[in-house]
Amino acid sequence: MKAIALFSGGLDSTLAMKLIIDQGIDVLAVNISTGFGSTKDRLEHMQNMCNQVGAELKIIDIQSEFLQDVLFDPKHGYGKNFNPCIDCHAKMFAVAKRIMEAEGASFLISGEVMGQRPMSQNKEALQTVLNESNCDGLLLRPMSAKMLKPTIAEIEGWVDREKLEGITGRSRDRQLELAKEIGLADFESPGGGCLLTDENFGKKMFDFIKYDKFEVKDIPVMKFGRHLRLSDGAKLVVGRNKEENGYLQDIENDKFFHAKTVGIPGPHALLSKDAGDADRELATKIILSYTKADPKKVYTISYDGVEQKGSPFETREEANKFNVL
Ligand code: SF4
Missing domain, CATH: 3.40.50.620 (HUPs)
Incomplete structure (x- = not known):
């Protein structure tokens, strides 16, 4: 039996x-x-x-x-x-x-x-x-x-x-x-349960499906980083710490560019591949705002090897305005 x-x-x-x-x-x-x-x-x-x-x-x-x-x-x-x-x-x-x-x-x-x-x-x-x-x-x-x-x-x-x-x-x-x-030992489950029951995760999902068709390959993208929606509709995900940067770096999803700061330490980020020029400029400003970069200087972000120049916002709050979460 x-x-x-x-x-x-x-x-x-x-x-x-x-x-x-x-x-x-x-x-x-x-x-x-x-x-x-x-x-x-x-x-x-x-x-x-x-x-x-x-x-x-x-x-x-x-x-x-x-x-x-x-x-x-x-x-x-x-x-x-x-x-x-x-x-x-x-x-x-x-x-x-x-x-x-x-x-x-x-x-x-x-x-x-x-x-x-x-x-x-x-x-x-x-x-x-x-x-x-x-x-x-x-x-x-x-x-x-x-x-x-x-x-x-x-x-x-x-x-x-x-x-x-x-x-x-x-x-x-x-x-x-x-x-x-x-005599069952170590039975407390590590980590939380299902992400779909999490209020903030739900908000990210609702935002995603407003702009794009959600596919299996998008699931890992939703699990890490700060999620932002840019002015013309592109999605930007920025790692908040070393661990998240590591996870984002390993994501293989052809809808997104991998973005990295050049020459200065900075977070790992993902940007929608269909981002227009304005959103790419904005993404550059936002990513730089999460570094120690000087707002008066110009820096470079690489999007899968294609470089874009820009400066950070004066304050991080300006970047945070685009946060979905
Ligand atoms: S959606 Fe509900 S039933 Fe399904 S795995 Fe998540 S918590 Fe469990």
Whole structure:
């Protein structure tokens, strides 16, 4: 008997897998990546969690499917920010079901806890998700199982419902107790969660789609730097520190020039390739304003090797006026 787990790396989904593995069932932990998860150390963390509970880990990249089917026209709308959580969950369950069939597994599990998040995890939203993904009956949520209708795995006797949990609400007390019981270590996830739930990230997304078609290759551009919209509509992204400069430098996206100061230290920046002369001049002024350059002197910025001369604004506030964020 095998189950597919929708695995986020968080405590709830790790415990959900453990509850099933303890009943002698193999679990394949599937992490579905929309591209908007925050970066760094997550893979290592997920592998660590899976090792501790004895699940195999598989990462599934659905970035283009997510942009095409979910992000820009969600049937159930957005949450507080740019997060289409109900549609996103439905997509994830549909993908998990595909994997279940391909792997010859018998049912799905997830770490969802009823009433934990106001919009996406109330009973009605969970039911909508199941209907949309044709997963009704197949999805077992071990953390709240006793509070929910029995699923196929419980009805068929593959899983003993009595050994599952009946957790509801936002308190994590029971989860922490379970973690302690099984000796789970280092379970706090590194970094934040999904960027789409972040208010500032949402503002950058809304700004982007007002001017351009958003594609998979644009996702990394959105994750770093100060984002500015110039007078004639070009987009400028300026690194705010060494780490961001490093990330921006590595981005390969043919919609953008890589811009660098010549002869003086300065941030790494990206400028839309379709920027007109006026916007390129403005970008030059702005980039220089984030250096220690003297407003009375002339400096050079290289845009993929093409040089443009300019001087910084008198004050950084003048550059900040173009900030989207
Ligand atoms: S928080 Fe992000 S990943 Fe999670 S359901 Fe919402 S949109 Fe999807």
